[in-house]
Amino acid sequence: MEPQKPSLRCCTICPRNCGIDRIAGQMGFCHGSMLPKIALVSTHHWEEPPISGTKGSGTVFFCHCNLRCVFCQNYKISAEGFGKTVSIERLSEIFLNQQDKGVHNINLVSPTQFIVQIASALCLAKNNGLKIPVVYNSNGYESAEMLKILNGLVDIYLPDFKYWDDEIAIAYSEAPRYASIAAQAILEMRRQLPQDVFDTEGILQKGLLLRHLVLPSHFLDSFKILDWIKASLGIDTYVSLLRQYTPMHQANTIKALSRRLTTFEYEKVTEYFLNIGLKNGFCQSKRSAAQEYTPIFNLAGVEKNSSNTKGENVW
Numbered sequence: 001m002e003p004q005k006p007s008l009r010c011c012t013i014c015p016r017n018c019g020i021d022r023i024a025g026q027m028g029f030c031h032g033s034m035l036p037k038i039a040l041v042s043t044h045h046w047e048e049p050p051i052s053g054t055k056g057s058g059t060v061f062f063c064h065c066n067l068r069c070v071f072c073q074n075y076k077i078s079a080e081g082f083g084k085t086v087s088i089e090r091l092s093e094i095f096l097n098q099q100d101k102g103v104h105n106i107n108l109v110s111p112t113q114f115i116v117q118i119a120s121a122l123c124l125a126k127n128n129g130l131k132i133p134v135v136y137n138s139n140g141y142e143s144a145e146m147l148k149i150l151n152g153l154v155d156i157y158l159p160d161f162k163y164w165d166d167e168i169a170i171a172y173s174e175a176p177r178y179a180s181i182a183a184q185a186i187l188e189m190r191r192q193l194p195q196d197v198f199d200t201e202g203i204l205q206k207g208l209l210l211r212h213l214v215l216p217s218h219f220l221d222s223f224k225i226l227d228w229i230k231a232s233l234g235i236d237t238y239v240s241l242l243r244q245y246t247p248m249h250q251a252n253t254i255k256a257l258s259r260r261l262t263t264f265e266y267e268k269v270t271e272y273f274l275n276i277g278l279k280n281g282f283c284q285s286k287r288s289a290a291q292e293y294t295p296i297f298n299l300a301g302v303e304k305n306s307s308n309t310k311g312e313n314v315w
């Protein structure tokens, strides 16, 4: 079956199905406009080793979001919308500029609300010589049907699986049915890219790497997500267990989220991962839970002749 033809005239790009006309300037839940909006183009060294490698990952941070995570570390661009609108042509040029810098991949961060514009920019960039892998780095709250337009354009899916419990998903991200929606989206990602392929240096070239941010007070929710991964994707699935939770944005308004994760909680989840037989995991060091690892959104690399940024490794 052909993928559904997406239209910004009646936006159903993501599971929110707002139905608004983005071309006429109407605003839906995410606040995404007709053209892509970005806040930072950088070389990122803090992603998982097969993504950042030695040369870094060429991140492009998109503005706005279809979730409302109370603990969002990127709230300046997700909730407050800091960023700059660019044309499809400029976006494709940014992808090619990143490639010229010698990074391992193009890393599309929070891309969901601009999936259609990104697909157009990727087609253009590929026609103009984009060769390095493209990473789709999303929050998991995706329409499985809409992801079909990325088939053949994206090489690596890097989705979050944030919550299992619906009450938590609603309370922390205003995301009803998060688990069932993310599960369907991830199955579609795996369908498109059934094999994980690494180069001789261990850098991922094609495949799926799932992320789960372990939250304070909720390690049982993490267990359920790991159970689903094992049952639905298999024990060889690559999973990154993030330890970097820091109470930012509005997190202090919720008691359970108003503190950092303890070593006990994180180790509960890593032990469970091993006990149920999952084989391919990445874990983070304790020092990853620091505000200084939050990117500085300053429009670097967005306009022509602006430079980008670097950082140190926390894995």
Ligand code: SF4
Pocket: 011, 012, 013, 014, 015, 016, 017, 018, 019, 020, 027, 028, 029, 030, 031, 032, 066, 112, 113
């Ligand atoms: S992409 Fe934005 S406007 Fe479109 S359905 Fe999702 S939240 Fe609504």
